[in-house]
Amino acid sequence: MKTKQKLIKPAVFFILLALFVSVSVTQFNVTARFGMSGADGYVKNSSNNNPISGAKVTLTVIGTTPSIDYTDSNGYYFVLLKMLLLGPVSGTLKVEKSGFITSYESITIYPGETTRRNVFLDPPPPPPTPRSVTYAGTVLDNYHDYVSQATVKLEENGNIVSTTTADTEGNYAINYDIWPDRDYDLIASKTGYETVEVDVPIIEEGETHYESFYMTNFPQKYAVIACITDYQNPSHAFKNPFGWKDSNGWYHRFTDSYENGGYNYDPANVIVLTDVANENLYDGNLANNYAVESTIKTYLNLFVDKADPNDIISFIFSGCAYSIMDGGTEVNTYLCTYEYHEDAGGYLYDYELAEIFEDSRAYTNFIFLDVSHAGGFVNEIEAMTSYSNTYFAGACDTLGQKYWEYDDYWETGDGSLWTYWFLEAPYFIGGYPPYGAVIDIHNIFIDGKSLWFNYVSNNLLGVYPPITVGYVPYEDKPIFRNGSGSELYLDIDWWYY
Helix, strand or coil: CCCCCCCCCHHHHHHHHHHHHHHHHHHHHHHHHHHCCEEEEEEEECCCCCECCCCEEEEECCCCCCEEEECCCCCEEEEECCCCCCCCEEEEEEEECCCCECEEEEEEECCCCEEECCEEEECCCCCCCCEEEEEEEEEEECCCCECCCCEEEEEECCEEEEEEECCCCCEEEEEEEECCCCCEEEEEECCCECCEEEEECCCCCCCEEECCEEECECCCEEEEEEECCCCCCCCCCCCCCCHHHHHHHHHHHHHCCHHHCCCCCCHHHEEEEECHHHCCCCCCCCCCEECCHHHHHHHHHHHHHHCCCCCEEEEEEECEEEEEEECCEEEEEEEEEEEEECCCEEEEEHHHHHHHHCCCCCCEEEEEEECCCHHHHHHHHHCCHHHHHEEEEECCCCCCCCCEECCCCCCCCCEEHHHHHHHHHHHHCCCCCHHHCCCCHHHHCCCHHHHHHHHCHHHCCCCCCCCCCCCCCHHHCCEEEECCCCCCCCCCHHHHC
């Protein structure tokens, strides 16, 4: 008996195939969910342990596309690694949610396993609030002296937010509401001093932080120029024909810029004292006052009191002077100030000048006398306590005479001979060191008598007293005393830095 085979119709076949595929895909998804590699866990709020829904979870492993999932209402997530593993791999699990600080964690994924990793997100810190604090201290210089009237500023993230001025003892205080998430600096400054800036810490509400400043005091350069042409009582003192040119030459040498061959002094620290006849002859710079005895002493005492050990004080005098003699011995020598009268005063004695400079702390005391009898000041100057910091240059010896210059032999024109020889000689013997701001006394005074002979004596025809060309009487030659034995610097900016 023949058995009749029943054939499956094509339509039925395709229905059965579709069911097989459906079951296979479902089985694959289940396998992927529970048998393949990945990570799962819960994302919660670190402050209260509550689940966080909607957080974005990203699993990143080098060599595959990042896997992403979002937490459900229970804070649960599952991320499936999109690659088959033959061994464990390291990855990064990033969890982020608006209103929370993003978390980054390292994680190891194993083949065929789901790594459990619970993540706690921190809410952002509360916004900072200002703190009322005080920054206070003292401003001192490099000699530990108070710096009064120094400006102290508080800087917040590079912007000045508060300013105060130190009192007469250098004390300052700034009260300010600071923010803990910002940076603060204190800046102390004053003209003539190096500006100092320091970082200051963030302190707690109501606290005071003490910060003292030590500011380097830049070298200050002071000068008193007293040059007299016409005396108040001309019958008692000789006319000094070129006194106004002497003062003008020194003024510009002190105050001109380095580029113009000057010493770059602050004009406010250069006092010009003169007489009525020449108070308007300073290229537009009026004389400060009359060159009377009391005014000269006042300014010299002022500068000596102010000067620190790195400062310079110069005293320039051009005019008349006399020596009091006992037989053939000099007793005292004095400068004739503007009001000089034999019976009424106007004497600035050698011992008075020495008393003024006696306790000077200045790095350099420079005394320049373009007068007759200048050598009469030597003994008193050499006896000063501050002589080791003092340079003295005089036009002549005790019994000598000063000379005038009547022609344009020097580059800057005529004037008293000693003044212009001293100001211009460096140009003739090799020029100035850097900036044209330093007089090298060793170069100038190498055999000073020979220099005087070479540069001056051949140009003295017609000068009183008459002399033989090529010869200068011994007592009329310049005199010099160097207390320190080193070079004279009328400007020390280049040395100081």
